[in-house]
Amino acid sequence: MVRFKNRYFLCEIISEDLHFQQSIDEWAVHNTVKNVVARMHGDFGLACCSIAFSVKYLNAYTGIVLLRCRKDFHRLLWSSLPFITHLESRNERYRCSFNTLHVGATMRTCQKFLIHHNRNQLLVLLRNCTSEADRQAIQKSVQSCKFVGEEQYNSEDEESKDEESDDSMK
Amino acid sequence: MAGFVDLNIPHLPEKESLQKLVASAAHLGYSTVAINYVIDYEEKKKEVVKPISPSELFTSLPMVQGKSKPIKILSRLTLVVSDPSHCNILRARSTNIKFYDIFAVFPKNGKLFHVACTTLDVDLVCINVTEKLPFYIKRPSVNVAMDRGIYFELVYVPAIKDSTMRRYTISNALSLMQICRGKNIVLSSAAEKPLQLRGPYDVANLGWLFGLSESNAKAAVSTNGRAVLLHGEARKTAFGVVYTMKKPRTPDEDDSTPATKKVKMAL
Numbered sequence: 001m002v003r004f005k006n007r008y009f010l011c012e013i014i015s016e017d018l019h020f021q022q023s024i025d026e027w028a029v030h031n032t033v034k035n036v037v038a039r040m041h042g043d044f045g046l047a048c049c050s051i052a053f054s055v056k057y058l059n060a061y062t063g064i065v066l067l068r069c070r071k072d073f074h075r076l077l078w079s080s081l082p083f084i085t086h087l088e089s090r091n092e093r094y095r096c097s098f099n100t101l102h103v104g105a106t107m108r109t110c111q112k113f114l115i116h117h118n119r120n121q122l123l124v125l126l127r128n129c130t131s132e133a134d135r136q137a138i139q140k141s142v143q144s145c146k147f148v149g150e151e152q153y154n155s156e157d158e159e160s161k162d163e164e165s166d167d168s169m170k
Numbered sequence: 171m172a173g174f175v176d177l178n179i180p181h182l183p184e185k186e187s188l189q190k191l192v193a194s195a196a197h198l199g200y201s202t203v204a205i206n207y208v209i210d211y212e213e214k215k216k217e218v219v220k221p222i223s224p225s226e227l228f229t230s231l232p233m234v235q236g237k238s239k240p241i242k243i244l245s246r247l248t249l250v251v252s253d254p255s256h257c258n259i260l261r262a263r264s265t266n267i268k269f270y271d272i273f274a275v276f277p278k279n280g281k282l283f284h285v286a287c288t289t290l291d292v293d294l295v296c297i298n299v300t301e302k303l304p305f306y307i308k309r310p311s312v313n314v315a316m317d318r319g320i321y322f323e324l325v326y327v328p329a330i331k332d333s334t335m336r337r338y339t340i341s342n343a344l345s346l347m348q349i350c351r352g353k354n355i356v357l358s359s360a361a362e363k364p365l366q367l368r369g370p371y372d373v374a375n376l377g378w379l380f381g382l383s384e385s386n387a388k389a390a391v392s393t394n395g396r397a398v399l400l401h402g403e404a405r406k407t408a409f410g411v412v413y414t415m416k417k418p419r420t421p422d423e424d425d426s427t428p429a430t431k432k433v434k435m436a437l
Binding site: 014015016039075078079081082083085095096097098099100101103124 | 194198233326329330331333336364365366367368369371372373375376378379
């Protein structure tokens with residue numbers, strides 16, 4: 001059986017802007033990435049990258065995105081990701097930068113990596129706790145999270161753990 | 171596998187922004203950074219300041235992402251030279267110069283590039299990426315530099331900031347690659363803001379744009395950086411043979427005594 005080979009980019013969006021979390025959506029990321037590919041590699045690059053290009057997953061709270069493109073042209077996409085400096089959504093520009101965490105061939109490997117990554121982030125969070133109350137709050141929010149819908153994946157469960165603990169810190 | 175190295179974190183006058191920069195480098199996964207002090211003779215800034223020590227900068231060093239080790243902070247001195255007499259400072263063993271771990275030189279013309287590659291006692295030669303190269307890079311001088319273990323530095327942040335600089339960066343990098351064939355290259359940031367820093371894997375992939383092969387690009391952010399550090403350290407030794415090590419201070423020792431030792435002492 002022949003199948004199309006893809007590459008999945010698991011990226012972390014780093015931003016200092018406080019309103020950033022509420023304002024990003026998949027479409028904004030999609031447009032930003034396409035613009036930067038067009039700027040770096042011109043029309044040819046954009047045409048190559050836009051075959052099967054899509055934003056598969058976006059978590060606004062932790063700033064994690066999963067991008068897909070064809071394997072043949074993934075170098076074009078990857079080499080233009082570092083040149084992203086702004087994210088535009090709803091006519092506002094947010095300063096941000098992309099950090100590639102993992103490049104995988106399937107979504108499954110990316111999911112595994114993300115679970116591992118988020119578990120580490122939780123440990124970092126717990127290590128940085130100053131008081132016992134903080135720690136308890138994180139523990140409580142981790143325990144209280146549950147599946148909302150049946151179609152949610154395991155990784156999203158992990159995500160929500162992390163994001164809630166993030167919220168409780170603030 | 172050696173950890174990732176960023177050899178160019180510019181020294182900022184505000185301590186707080188420097189802290190942020192180093193912390194975000196640790197977050198991205200760099201295990202060693204070098205804080206860069208620039209001496210430019212055209213700007214009448216001649217005195218060599220004493221580099222800031224890591225303990226002065228941080229009370230507790232930030233942890234490297236994915237490793238349970240604190241980040242290592244080094245110091246680096248960059249001389250912007252346009253005349254051969256400017257390099258005398260490296261030979262003069264003045265008081266502050268011995269505190270620096272790495273010496274780099276930024277030649278402004280072809281003659282000085284040759285001098286830097288062949289005779290000067292430095293670890294890094296910076297390549298200008300913000301304008302068209304004012305000289306041709308010649309193969310004999312590069313070959314001598316490679317034999318001496320001197321590395322060439324390319325900076326990537328100007329390429330991120332501006333489109334015209336990006337063109338110069340890529341064309342200068344490609345012309346260098348034709349001569350040195352991807353060897354002895356170090357990619358570093360020179361980022362003034364935390365958001366300008368990029369993760370090590372992204373930087374290695376930028377090497378693809380600069381004409382590096384996959385393995386050479388990865389070496390440019392990891393093993394080559396390490397080689398520069400060792401080259402800098404070898405200068406402090408006697409002919410690279412005798413090596414002296416700093417004795418750790420006593421309060422640190424008390425903290426780091428392993429549990430097994432304590433048990434033995436108790437017995």
